[in-house]
Amino acid sequence: MVQLVDSDIRTREVLGWKGVHVLHFSGSSCSQKLRIFLNLKGIAWTSHPVDLHSNDNFKPWFLGINPRGLVPVLVHDGAVHIESNDIVEYLEKAFPSPKLIPAGHENEVAALLRHEDDLHLDLRTLSFRFVFNPPGPPKPPAALESYAANGAGTVQGAADHGKNVQIEFWQRAAKEGFTDERARASARKFRAEFDAFEQRLASAPYLMGEELSVLDIAWFIYAHRLSLGGYPLARLHPRVQAWKQRLGAMPEFAREIVMPDDARARLEATYRAQAAAGKTLEMVAGF
Ligand SMILES: N[C@@H](CCC(=O)N[C@@H](CS)C(=O)NCC(=O)O)C(=O)O
Known part of the structure; x- marks a missing residue:
């Protein structure tokens, strides 16, 4: 799980975000993966588009949320998660139904x-x-x-x-x-x-x-x-x-x-x- 710690986060406003928030870009493959996962789970989320064409991901506001400068990012009740695969593994635990990682195969799927x-x-x-x-x-x-x-x-x-x-x-x-x-x-x-x-x-x-x-x-x-x-x-x-x-x-x-x-x-x-x-x-x- 890549959940950021307090000192990684400079854009402090996100610490107050309640519910599921996703920073993403329409045409980004990792963002598409996460959005399909959210759709299949039926999870309601707030969208924060980050325009990769305008390099918004290289600007201080976004780098203050993800120091790696990559989308997608999940903010869940103020906790910041990066890396799309870690995000879906985290969400699978937080929202277990419907199952998208078969029971007993968690380690295999992670690998x-x-x-x-x-x-x-x-x-x-x-x-x-x-x-x-x-x-x-x-x-x-x-x-x-x-x-x-x-x-x-x-x-x-x-x-x-x-x-x-x-x-x-x-x-x-x-x-x-x-x-x-x-x-x-x-x-x-x-x-x-x-x-x-x-x-x-x-x-x-x-x-x-x-x-x-x-x-x-x-x-x-x-x-x-x-x-x-x-x-x-x-x-x-x-x-x-x-x-x-x-x-x-x-x-x-x-x-x-x-x-x-x-x-x-x-x-x-x-x-x-x-x-x-x-x-x-x-x-x-x-x-
Ligand atoms: N390992 C990362 C890779 C994320 C990644 O590379 N995202 C791309 C979009 S698919 C990105 O943010 N690219 C930055 C850019 O194009 O400037 C993850 O799975 O989240």
Whole structure:
């Protein structure tokens, strides 16, 4: 559980927030995961949008809540929780029904969620290369300076390396972009995961067996994002594609992945340009 301690929190107003509050961004994969989880649980929550496009997460107010500068954040009766997987594990205990982590499998699910989180920067690499495709550096230097300078710099009272990992990621992206080599390496990791899911889904409807779980939510979001980027899910992993479509038809999932028309049009233009250049995800990854 990553529940922050008093000295980590500089934006003191959140300590007085009652009930369930979520700081999130519409198009963020980790925020989508948390919102689907909240929908399925039927938990009422207050929304605090944090605009990642405007780099609001690198400004003092937000860094005073999450020193790592990442969404989502949960504030529950004044207690601040960060890290989406820790948040859902916390909420599962606080709101046990309906169950989204199968009883007796808590440790296994925690390990599988850690593995999913370990792939987050690979998802981000593929997202920025094939979905968002910004024309220049994804984060301007001034925003990164604000990121480095603000917030307590501690998590649970100890100096935190998490922000440095993020800053190094963005600085490397500014320097070299998201190269073919990195994209290929990231895409291959997901192919290995989806190959394993293809086997698992041959004998059960969901990743943990007979019941929908938080693992389905987490991996649905990854599969959805990668499909947007042109990952050939239907061709390489037809059962995973069918599972994704089944989940995507549920309203609790569907309403969190709605894409505005202008974003859809930009994505289609990106795909056409990458296809003309021989640089779609499929081509770069060699799938
Ligand atoms: N391990 C973190 C990862 C969170 C994360 O990377 N969130 C992304 C959005 S999905 C973010 O806040 N990115 C900051 C940015 O793009 O500036 C978690 O699971 O909460």
